[in-house]
Every structure is written in structure tokens, then in C-alpha cells.
Amino acid sequence: MPQQLSLQPMSKKVRVRFAPSPTGGLHLGGVRTVLYNYLFAKKHGGDFVLRIEDTDQTRYVAGAEEYIFNCLQWAGLVPDESPMHGGNFGPYRQSERKAAGIYQQYADKLIEQGYAYYAFDTPEELEKMRMDYKTEENPSPQYDHKLRMKMRNSLSLSSEETNQLLAAGARKVVRIKMPQNETVSFTDMIRGEVSFDTALVDDKVLLKADGMPTYHLAVVVDDYLMQISHAFRGEEWLPSAPVHVLLWKYLFGLEAMPQWAHLPLILGPNGKLSKRDGAKYGFPVFAMNWTDPKTNELTEGFKEKGFLPEAFINLLALLGWNDGTEKEIFSKEELVDAFSMERVHAAGAKFDYEKAKWFNHEWIKKLPIHNYQLAIMNELEATSISITDNLQFEKILNLVKDRCTLLPDFVQQAGFFFKAPQQLDVAAVKPKWTDEKKTFFETFIETVLQQADFTPLALENAFKELAAANNIKPGELQLPLRIMLVGGKFGPPVFDIAVLLGKEETAARIKYALTIF
RNA sequence: GGCCCGUUCGUCUAAGGGCUAGGACACCACCCUUUCACGGUGGUGAUACGGGUUCGAAUCCCGUACGGGCUACCA
Numbered sequence: 001m002p003q004q005l006s007l008q009p010m011s012k013k014v015r016v017r018f019a020p021s022p023t024g025g026l027h028l029g030g031v032r033t034v035l036y037n038y039l040f041a042k043k044h045g046g047d048f049v050l051r052i053e054d055t056d057q058t059r060y061v062a063g064a065e066e067y068i069f070n071c072l073q074w075a076g077l078v079p080d081e082s083p084m085h086g087g088n089f090g091p092y093r094q095s096e097r098k099a100a101g102i103y104q105q106y107a108d109k110l111i112e113q114g115y116a117y118y119a120f121d122t123p124e125e126l127e128k129m130r131m132d133y134k135t136e137e138n139p140s141p142q143y144d145h146k147l148r149m150k151m152r153n154s155l156s157l158s159s160e161e162t163n164q165l166l167a168a169g170a171r172k173v174v175r176i177k178m179p180q181n182e183t184v185s186f187t188d189m190i191r192g193e194v195s196f197d198t199a200l201v202d203d204k205v206l207l208k209a210d211g212m213p214t215y216h217l218a219v220v221v222d223d224y225l226m227q228i229s230h231a232f233r234g235e236e237w238l239p240s241a242p243v244h245v246l247l248w249k250y251l252f253g254l255e256a257m258p259q260w261a262h263l264p265l266i267l268g269p270n271g272k273l274s275k276r277d278g279a280k281y282g283f284p285v286f287a288m289n290w291t292d293p294k295t296n297e298l299t300e301g302f303k304e305k306g307f308l309p310e311a312f313i314n315l316l317a318l319l320g321w322n323d324g325t326e327k328e329i330f331s332k333e334e335l336v337d338a339f340s341m342e343r344v345h346a347a348g349a350k351f352d353y354e355k356a357k358w359f360n361h362e363w364i365k366k367l368p369i370h371n372y373q374l375a376i377m378n379e380l381e382a383t384s385i386s387i388t389d390n391l392q393f394e395k396i397l398n399l400v401k402d403r404c405t406l407l408p409d410f411v412q413q414a415g416f417f418f419k420a421p422q423q424l425d426v427a428a429v430k431p432k433w434t435d436e437k438k439t440f441f442e443t444f445i446e447t448v449l450q451q452a453d454f455t456p457l458a459l460e461n462a463f464k465e466l467a468a469a470n471n472i473k474p475g476e477l478q479l480p481l482r483i484m485l486v487g488g489k490f491g492p493p494v495f496d497i498a499v500l501l502g503k504e505e506t507a508a509r510i511k512y513a514l515t516i517f
Numbered sequence: 518g519g520c521c522c523g524u525u526c527g528u529c530u531a532a533g534g535g536c537u538a539g540g541a542c543a544c545c546a547c548c549c550u551u552u553c554a555c556g557g558u559g560g561u562g563a564u565a566c567g568g569g570u571u572c573g574a575a576u577c578c579c580g581u582a583c584g585g586g587c588u589a590c591c592a
Contacts, residue, residue, distance in 0.1 A: 475551035490553040
């Protein structure tokens with residue numbers, strides 16, 4: 001249900017950002033987040049920033065950053081500012097920003113003001129704490145106000161001990177000190193007012209032992225330094241929003257905080273859409289093919305599956321948003337025009353592959369052939385068909401496009417124009433085949449070759465005249481002719497096919513088929 | 518377990534207190550088509566449950582149930 005919320009007056013320019021972590025493929029939810037960011041920015045004449053969150057060394061996957069950029073390029077959602085494009089607010093990689101000491105100084109500031117503290121606990125100690133305090137009612141104990149004084153940190157230790165540890169260069173992290181009884185609330189552009197009791201939120205790590213910031217610190221610091229005005233992300237971030245709000249309050253003031261919107265999740269058959277769902281149910285979940293360099297596992301993408309980028313962003317936009325009318329087919333420009341965050345749904349949307357294909361079908365029918373001619377040529381060349389005559393090619397594609405849902409369908413629907421069918425559906429003809437029909441076609445070969453006006457209509461008339469002369473119903477002859485030319489019971493009107501094939505080829509295919517029937 | 522978010526046809530959704538709860542995908546039937554599709558017409562099909570507020574509730578409030586998310590030195 002759309003909320004009636006007015007946007008805060010936009011004193012500063014609209015700047016939104018997408019901040020993926022380069023840890024693998026770009027899934028549907030990720031692309032939709034980019035899309036909504038992009039649409040919102042463009043609608044308000046703002047900027048769209050791509051920031052790379054490569055702060056987790058253990059999960060970083062080589063090549064993923066370029067992959068993400070390629071996906072955005074294919075979908076037509078290239079950012080204004082990014083590591084690839086420059087801009088005035090770089091660096092755009094968190095690893096590079098860490099090197100500049102940007103995060104450290106803000107962590108220090110928080111500690112000075114008593115909003116954060118050093119924690120020296122080792123992973124083993126944390127593990128032990130979780131085991132020791134685990135009960136039936138509380139299966140996952142948190143590092144929070146109830147337990148922090150039982151741990152080793154600058155709050156529980158004396159200042160001498162703390163200083164000694166610091167001087168000795170002990171392994172340490174910086175944690176936020178969550179207030180014990182405060183209610184943190186903020187206005188989400190989609191959900192309205194959301195509030196949290198800080199006593200129930202844990203002391204999240206802000207700066208890791210390796211000096212890298214966690215997402216929590218990075219997102220706040222970067223949004224501030226990059227002057228981000230609106231921050232849109234998936235709903236899975238909602239539970240950590242109070243940490244971010246508090247950080248904004250401590251560091252930069254709530255007035256400077258961007259407007260938040262937590263986008264509904266895209267769901268698979270059971271729960272949040274995952275890579276596994278795609279493999280299990282046979283549909284793509286990534287924008288483009290992604291091969292994990294560690295496991296060599298390939299996850300198929302929408303692009304390679306034969307989706308048009310126009311259809312892809314269209315179907316994604318409509319998964320959780322609509323403009324209030326019955327319009328469903330939107331170009332990117334139309335989306336920019338119609339989009340509003342207030343009309344984004346609060347509830348998660350289950351992905352429906354059948355509807356996704358419908359969108360693609362609509363776009364194949366709608367778009368002029370030349371928009372995707374190259375992609376089809378690639379599909380055909382993969383089956384060792386090469387195109388020489390572009391004009392002819394375009395005519396053929398226009399003839400069959402209504403019958404194609406995904407790009408590879410063109411191979412089935414148009415392949416026979418370039419390569420005689422390998423197999424003829426003999427079973428569809430045999431039972432009713434007669435010597436009279438054979439005679440008819442032997443004569444028809446001559447008709448074709450001598451046809452002066454070689455157009456579909458003229459050829460059809462000639463075909464019917466000859467049929468009448470032979471005392472056979474034309475209907476009984478059309479299916480055999482079709483099988484001769486295309487191999488099966490499919491395709492556009494048969495005389496259109498014959499004309500595009502040309503006299504010689506049509507005659508040759510009939511002649512060959514007669515040797516089989 | 519705790520916290521947060523959510524709940525209208527199978528799916529995506531419209532309806533911001535007031536027509537018979539509308540559309541799209543999928544499904545079914547018919548028409549068009551001497552192929553397969555496209556297209557056209559029609560059909561099956563939903564307000565989770567219980568209370569309240571109100572002349573009137575899908576809509577506002579409360580509770581219950583159910584679903585999802587989070588609960589890492591991952592994002």
C-alpha cells in the first residue's frame with residue numbers, strides 16, 4: 001500500500017548511490033536496487049554514484065567488479081560516477097578509501113566522544129561467549145549492554161590495561177556503544193515511521209582488526225562525504241538501520257542524513273531469491289552469466305538466456321512498483337518519467353518467470369529488428385549459420401518475431417531460411433500421402449520455377465489452380481508443402497516462406513522431400 | 518528464542534472509508550488461422566482469521582495466525 005509521504009524539501013541536489021560488494025554475480029534484487037536508484041536520480045535530475053564495497057578480503061572475488069559494471073552497461077544503467085568513470089567524490093572503492101585513513105578518523109572521533117570503544121576479544125573468546133550464554137530462550141546472545149562488561153574491552157578494562165594493550169599493538173576492533181534505553185526512529189520512504197529499541201540492538205563492529213570499516217561505518221561515512229541525499233537498499237538492511245541512524249546523529253547530525261527507503265525483497269519459491277533457486281527451477285537469477293573463478297561454477301544470466309535489456313529492466317521495475325494505471329510496458333524513459341518511490345510496495349514480490357518471459361515477448365514484438373539484430377545473428381552463428389544479406393535477414397526476422405519469446409527462439413523460427421531442415425516431420429505427411437499428391441508436387445516444382453510474378457499471393461493462386469486441376473483440396477497440400485520447406489508444423493504463412501526462400505531453393509527442397517515421402 | 522517488516526485471485530498488482538473488488542501473467546473455452554504462433558472474445562479464481570471504530574471497512578485500530586528478513590571482525 002503506497003504511503004502518502006511528502007519528500008523533505010530537497011535543499012541539496014539529489015545524489016543516490018549503488019554500493020555492491022564484488023563477491024559474485026549480480027542478482028535480480030541487486031539490479032532492481034540499481035534501477036530504482038537510477039530512475040529516482042534521473043527523474044530528479046540528480047547524480048547516480050557507483051561505490052564498490054570491497055572491504056571483505058576473504059570474500060572478494062577477482063573480476064566481480066568489472067562484471068558488475070558490464071551488467072549495468074548491458075542494462076543501460078551506467079553510473080555517472082564510479083571507479084570506471086571518475087567523478088568528483090572518489091575514491092569509489094572502500095579499500096582505497098581505507099588506505100587514505102578516512103574511516104579511522106571517524107572511528108577515533110566516536111571513541112573520543114564515548115560513542116564507541118575498543119574491543120580486544122579474540123574470535124575464540126567471542127565464540128566462547130556465544131556458547132556460554134546460549135540458552136533455549138536466547139539461542140544467539142549478542143555483544144550488547146548486558147554482556148559487554150563481561151568481555152575484554154576499553155569499557156570493562158581499566159584505562160591502564162587498555163593503554164597497555166593499545167601500546168603493545170594488540171588486535172582490536174572498534175564497536176559502537178549502543179545506548180541502553182533509547183528509541184531510534186526514522187521515516188522510511190516506503191514504510192513510513194520505523195522505530196527500534198536500542199537496548200535490543202548489539203554493539204556492532206565498526207572498524208575491523210585489519211583496519212577495514214564494516215558496512216555500518218562505511219555506508220554512513222561515505223554517504224556523508226559523497227553528499228548522498230537518498231539511500232535505497234534492500235529490506236534485509238532494515239534491522240541495522242538504527243545503527244546507521246545513530247552514527248549519523250553522532251557524526252554528522254540527523255539533518256544531514258539521507259532519506260532512507262528499504263526496498264521489498266524479491267522472493268523465490270521459498271524465501272529470498274537465491275542462486276540455488278535459479279538452478280533448481282530453471283530460470284536465471286543473475287543479469288549476465290557469472291562463472292565463479294574459485295569453483296568454476298556457471299550461473300546463467302538473463303542476457304545469455306535471450307532477454308532484451310529493455311524487457312529486463314521493465315520486468316524488474318514492475319516487480320514491486322507500478323504507476324497506478326494498467327500500463328505494464330515501459331521504456332526506460334517512460335520509467336524515469338513515471339517512477340516514484342512512494343508507489344513502491346512494502347511487501348516482497350515473488351519472481352514469476354512466466355511473466356518475465358511475457359515481458360520479453362512484448363519487447364521483441366515492439367522493438368524494431370535492428371535493435372537486437374546483432375544478438376540474433378550471434379545466436380544463429382552459434383549454430384554455424386552465417387548471414388550475408390542483411391536486408392533479407394531483416395525481412396525474415398520481421399516475419400517470425402511474433403513467434404519468439406526469447407532470442408534463441410529465432411534459431412528455431414528462422415534457421416530454416418538459411419539452412420535446409422535436417423529432418424522432415426515425415427510422420428505428419430506419410431499417412432495421407434498419395435501418388436496423386438506426389439504428381440502434383442512434381443508439377444508444382446515447374447510452376448514455381450516458371451512463376452513470373454513470384455509473390456506470396458500469386459504463388460498461392462497458382463498453387464490453388466494447380467490443385468483444382470488435379471482435383472485435390474489445397475488444404476491437403478499445404479501441410480506437406482510446409483513440411484518440405486521448413487521441416488515441421490510451425491512457422492509463418494507458407495507462401496511467404498517460399499518467396500523469401502527463392503524459386504531455386506523452394507524447388508530444390510520440394511524435389512528433395514519427394515525422394516523421402 | 519528476540520527484534521523488525523509484511524499479508525487482495527496460483528503469481529505480479531489496482532482500489533487512499535462508499536458501484537458487482539479492476540487489470541496483467543498462467544490456466545480453460547470459443548473465434549481467427551487448412552501449420553505453429555500472434556491477435557480477439559469470454560470464463561475459473563482473491564481481500565488470512567477474530568474483535569473493534571463507523572450509517573458504511575480490503576482500506577483505520579487492536580489481537581491472533583501465517584510468511585519473510587535480521588540476529589558475524591558478510592554485505
